Amino acid sequence: MSAELHLLPKSNTDFLPSVLNAIGQVLPSDKVLPLHQPVFVGNEWNYLKECLDTGWVSTAGPFVERFENMLCEYTGSKYAVAVVNGTAALHIALQLTGVKPDDEVLVPDLTFVATANAIAYTGAIPHLTDISRKTLGVDPKTLQVYLDEIGKTTNDGFINRITGRRIAAIIAMHTFGHPLEIEELAAVASEYGLTLIEDAAESIGSFYRGKHTGLWGKLSTLSFNGNKTITTGGGGAILTQDESLARHAKHLTTTAKQLHQWSFYHDQVGYNYRLPNLNAALGLAQLEKLEYFVEQKRILAKRYADAFEGLDGVTFVQEPPHARSNYWLNALILDSTHSQYLEPLLQATNDKGIQTRPAWNLMHTLPMFTSSPKMPTPVAEQMVSSLICLPSSATL
Numbered sequence: 507m508s509a510e511l512h513l514l515p516k517s518n519t520d521f522l523p524s525v526l527n528a529i530g531q532v533l534p535s536d537k538v539l540p541l542h543q544p545v546f547v548g549n550e551w552n553y554l555k556e557c558l559d560t561g562w563v564s565t566a567g568p569f570v571e572r573f574e575n576m577l578c579e580y581t582g583s584k585y586a587v588a589v590v591n592g593t594a595a596l597h598i599a600l601q602l603t604g605v606k607p608d609d610e611v612l613v614p615d616l617t618f619v620a621t622a623n624a625i626a627y628t629g630a631i632p633h634l635t636d637i638s639r640k641t642l643g644v645d646p647k648t649l650q651v652y653l654d655e656i657g658k659t660t661n662d663g664f665i666n667r668i669t670g671r672r673i674a675a676i677i678a679m680h681t682f683g684h685p686l687e688i689e690e691l692a693a694v695a696s697e698y699g700l701t702l703i704e705d706a707a708e709s710i711g712s713f714y715r716g717k718h719t720g721l722w723g724k725l726s727t728l729s730f731n732g733n734k735t736i737t738t739g740g741g742g743a744i745l746t747q748d749e750s751l752a753r754h755a756k757h758l759t760t761t762a763k764q765l766h767q768w769s770f771y772h773d774q775v776g777y778n779y780r781l782p783n784l785n786a787a788l789g790l791a792q793l794e795k796l797e798y799f800v801e802q803k804r805i806l807a808k809r810y811a812d813a814f815e816g817l818d819g820v821t822f823v824q825e826p827p828h829a830r831s832n833y834w835l836n837a838l839i840l841d842s843t844h845s846q847y848l849e850p851l852l853q854a855t856n857d858k859g860i861q862t863r864p865a866w867n868l869m870h871t872l873p874m875f876t877s878s879p880k881m882p883t884p885v886a887e888q889m890v891s892s893l894i895c896l897p898s899s900a901t902l
């Protein structure tokens with residue numbers, strides 16, 4: 507039977523088999539397929555062995571600096587500070603932007619929980635925003651309309667007229683690696699006096715208007731968790747273009763210890779957030795292969811896009827205009843007329859060993875954030891009931 511026949515559902519009852527068939531055209535059928543798997547095809551063994559042979563495995567050693575330098579080289583960032591994970595990077599970024607307890611920080615309702623958690627660590631309050639259907643990240647235009655509606659600019663900053671609290675900052679998150687309209691958002695943030703932080707945990711290798719994501723934020727963060735595009739086992743980084751912020755980030759993440767040959771003098775409450783040399787060694791080897799991974803992932807995305815093209819009831823998520831996406835996670839969106847198929851599709855694929863996942867639960871539905879201020883989030887709600895992530899490893 508030709509593929510075309512499968513691609514034209516005669517009725518709604520043919521929908522599920524058609525989608526499964528399209529997925530089957532892209533993925534190998536003989537094994538369990540994780541959502542995202544790390545790939546080690548470079549210098550990983552060599553660099554890790556070098557750590558063991560030299561004894562430099564922990565919080566000092568040459569790979570941390572080499573990893574940081576290569577992050578700068580690849581992204582075009584002036585500074586990069588490697589840390590233990592992406593969540594810690596967000597925590598420090600928020601602290602360094604001067605976010606204080608009882609401030610509000612704008613953050614998408616649709617994100618991984620770490621983004622909102624980091625705001626809570628600082629004592630500030632997540633203020634939840636909707637996303638754009640086009641980019642799956644915050645929409646600068648609707649955000650601006652909303653800010654005009656609820657806020658006012660004062661000598662103390664931009665104040666939420668409903669809660670009376672200062673809205674200090676905004677965290678923009680590039681969902682599944684797709685760059686949001688970050689240049690336009692940066693303009694809105696600056697107009698309202700909000701500090702911009704980019705959570706680029708998912709978007710290493712993704713560019714907007716030719717510039718790497720994470721370069722618009724005053725501070726931005728990356729994650730190198732095992733499921734991300736490149737991994738250090740666990741790890742993250744802070745990017746900034748400001749030398750004193752970079753120095754401060756390094757200081758805060760290394761227990762705020764002043765350099766001295768023997769004295770333990772710490773000049774503030776610091777954190778033990780620095781990335782061990784072992785993890786940085788793994789990260790350097792991974793970073794050397796990043797362009798190869800992104801190329802592979804873009805080929806996979808193209809194959810998914812072709813397989814789903816012409817299939818009624820679903821849209822494959824493609825990179826937005828002006829963006830070059832790393833396609834960290836491939837996703838399908840069911841039309842609102844087909845959202846009843848979300849559960850059956852998740853069930854059928856997972857039963858076959860194809861690890862698919864729905865979107866995250868929205869932040870405002872989690873017990874610790876139910877009373878957070880929020881704008882209406884219809885697009886985010888719609889994604890929860892219609893979006894499904896597909897296996898996306900670079901080796902597929």
Ligand SMILES: *Cc1c(COP(=O)(O)O)cnc(C)c1O
Nearest residue numbers: 591592593618620621707729731
């Ligand atoms: C992975 C991720 C993080 C956190 O990264 P960790 O390294 O796991 O702490 C933060 N935000 C988003 C959007 C992520 O996907």
